[in-house]
Amino acid sequence: MSTKVGTVFSFQDFPNVSKFPFIINKKQKNGIFVRKGLFVSTKSDEGYLLGIIEEIILLNEYFSDGLTIKAYDENKNPNILKGLFPSDDFEFAIAIVKCLGIIEFNKQNPELMKKLRRMSYPATPGAPVYVVDESILTQFIGFDTEDGLDVGTVKVTNYKALINMDRLLNKHLAILSISGGGKSYLTSVLIEELLSRKNGTPAIVLIDVHGEYLYLKDVPQFKDKIQVYDTTYFQISTSNLSAWTFRKYQNQISHVQIRELSKYIQELIKDEEKNGKYSLSDLMDFIEEDPDTNKSTKQALIGWLNELDRLNLFGAMENPKLKNILNEGEMVILSLEKEISIRKKQIIVDYLCNRLFYLRRMDMVPPFFLIVEEAHQFCPEAALSKAISKSILETISREGRKFLACLCLISQRPKRLSTTALSQMNSKMILNIKNPYDLKHLMDSSEAITKKYADMISTLGVGEMLLMGNAVNYPIFIDVRERHFKSESEDISLAEVCQHWQEKLE
Ligand SMILES: Nc1ncnc2c1ncn2[C@@H]1O[C@H](COP(=O)(O)OP(=O)(O)O)[C@@H](O)[C@H]1O
Ligand SMILES: [Mg+2]
Structure with missing residues (x-):
């Protein structure tokens, strides 16, 4: 059985289709403390209305008048005044609830939520308001009941x-x-x-x-x-890298140099002795030994690769x-x-x-x-x-x-x-x-x-x-x-x- 926490009432322009206020029961049983963020429900003309408390307002008619407060403050013994005017009894708390929708339940199994409908009619003043049960909240949020990842509890409740x-x-x-x-x-x-x-x-x-x-x-x-x-x-396997990846790691390598590098890589990968696996120093040796390339391109390329090699990351194997x-x-x-x-x-x-x-x-x-x-x-x-x-x-x-x-x-x-x-x-x-x-x-x-x-x-x-x-x-x-x-x-x-x-x- 759900715990009742209050009663819907008419307050200013509410209830309307998106919000309803309720007066919070002062004497709570089961130690439930009604707070902002608590999920609550009430029965409206459309069915099971689910909402979340968005704001709580404390009202006390007694303290809304400046003159009374002045008299209260100036009185040397406030307890005497308290005896005459039961100011505490004037206090009541209103919770403003944001409506989240109407829950439709499965006909065969009324514990199971079928779907959530949009609201089109306000909550009923005078209707009781309850704390939403764990099983309904779990279904509404989309949590698991057993296999889920347990990260803690829903705030303001002790629900998992x-x-x-x-x-x-x-x-x-x-x-x-x-x-x-x-x-x-x-x-x-x-x-x-x-x-x-x-x-x-x-x-x-x-x-x-x-x-x-x-x-x-x-x-x-x-x-x-x-x-x-x-x-x-x-260690990075150098043979997994394309010429463009080298450019990503060393962005000073020019387009011309990349084209040259690409050719070297294609040749080196065919090298049967290496079996498709080579390190960065193998690649540099290979470029060094090549007689055809323009000398300055070659030197620049080796320079950049050398700089990369100093990171100590590029080997033959991963x-x-x-x-x-x-x-x-x-x-x-x-x-x-x-x-x-x-x-x-x-x-x-x-x-x-x-x-x-x-x-x-x-x-x-x-x-x-x-x-x-x-x-x-x-x-x-x-x-x-x-x-x-x-x-x-x-x-x-x-x-x-x-x-x-x-x-x-x-x-x-x-x-x-x-x-x-x-x-x-x-x-x-x-x-x-x-x-x-x-x-x-x-x-x-x-x-x-x-x-x-x-x-x-x-x-x-x-x-x-x-x-x-x-x-x-x-x-x-x-x-x-x-x-x-x-x-x-x-x-x-x-x-x-x-x-x-x-x-x-x-
Ligand atoms: N859920 C929690 N329960 C208890 N202590 C926590 C929790 N989350 C964080 N802390 C405390 O806060 C400290 C900082 O958290 P940490 O995860 O290192 O922060 P971040 O990674 O965001 O810089 C942790 O060492 C821990 O003492
Ligand atoms: Mg951290």
């Missing part, structure tokens, strides 16, 4: 928020907030859920810029499901071998923690994404969920900066869905993130964002984010998120649950590090 994995991951996802808003924390909650699933989970590939997720490898339950690759040993490391329900972490050069990081991400997307299109690796931390570094808005890896990330965001390659972009600066990519992120998990430019950029990239939502986003606390888009039928605020497994570094304070430093020296 179990996100349907298909709905979340068959289109792309963005996780956005200020720095320290809880993005990485939420991501590890998602990973915990994905790695604990019984079956049918995509391979997770995580580009871990700060090495924040390496602790997961130490969790006994996940140990066998996680492979960590440090980019110190990352490491790790990307074709072999993706497994259903498992995770690969690529840690960029030790890398300082942003160009090198972008080249690694570019190569990785290009290869993974190619292998996926060829159906040589399982469907994957590619998580990119600090995405604004790898896929920035053109007006702000350039990035080698931008084009492939935009391509995956536009076309990945067809091939079940799901992208998750994480960023603390949405404004710096490519609009093209951001507008393709169908689901969004938004934690606190304060910067007005970032909020405006978000509103521009998604019409679902109205001014009202933007205002609410700017007041979210740590661990509170707004989930919207493809994953749910209606935007919903969620209290993100705590991690089941802890990162050791999480609680280490500056003072502790300094103290251990002293001990180390002694």
Whole structure:
């Protein structure tokens, strides 16, 4: 049986078709506290009306008159006055409810929601108002009842928020907030859920810029499901690169030089001794030995390739071998923690994404969920900066869905993130964002984010998120649950590090 929380009443121009007010029962049973954001229902002439409390107004006739307040203030003993005038009894609270629609139930099974209809007639004054039951809210939002990803509870209730994995991951996802808003924390909650699933989970590939997720490898339950690759040993297979890719990595190479390079590559790949595999120094040797080319073109080309070779990235073989490391329900972490050069990081991400997307299109690796931390570094808005890896990330965001390659972009600066990519992120998990430019950029990239939502986003606390888009039928605020497994570094304070430093020296 649902809990009654109040009674619909007539107040100013309400109820109308889009809103209704109700007087909140003062004495709540079951400890329910009626608050903004609570989903409520009432029976209207059209049927089961579902709504959400948008505002709460407290009225007290007694304190609406200036003279009374003056008398109240000046009285030396307000308790005497309280005895004469029961001012507390004058207080009542009105909740203003935004109507979301009429729920039609299945005739055979009245517990099951069939569809949501638009309203065309107001709520009935005098009708009781109830808290919406968990089962109905779950169906309305589109959460799962068992198999979903448990990210926490629906705000203002204790109902579980179990996100349907298909709905979340068959289109792309963005996780956005200020720095320290809880993005990485939420991501590890998602990973915990994905790695604990019984079956049918995509391979997770995580580009871990700060090495924040390496602790997961130490969790006994996940140990066998996680492979960590440090980019110190990352190697690009040079023979996988076309002349144009070299230009992308070294944009000083001229068009004439590219044409020459292209010829060399075609010849070298035929070299039987090399068996189609060569390193960048093999390529340079090959060019050096060629007697035909114009000497200055040759020298310039070798110069640029030499500069690239100093990045220590281009070998004959790929490491790790990307074709072999993706497994259903498992995770690969690529840690960029030790890398300082942003160009090198972008080249690694570019190569990785290009290869993974190619292998996926060829159906040589399982469907994957590619998580990119600090995405604004790898896929920035053109007006702000350039990035080698931008084009492939935009391509995956536009076309990945067809091939079940799901992208998750994480960023603390949405404004710096490519609009093209951001507008393709169908689901969004938004934690606190304060910067007005970032909020405006978000509103521009998604019409679902109205001014009202933007205002609410700017007041979210740590661990509170707004989930919207493809994953749910209606935007919903969620209290993100705590991690089941802890990162050791999480609680280490500056003072502790300094103290251990002293001990180390002694
Ligand atoms: N859902 C949550 N529950 C409890 N603590 C949280 C939660 N989300 C974030 N935090 C706290 O906030 C800190 C910063 O979160 P983090 O995910 O590192 O932020 P971001 O990645 O957005 O910069 C975390 O170390 C953690 O202590
Ligand atoms: Mg983070």
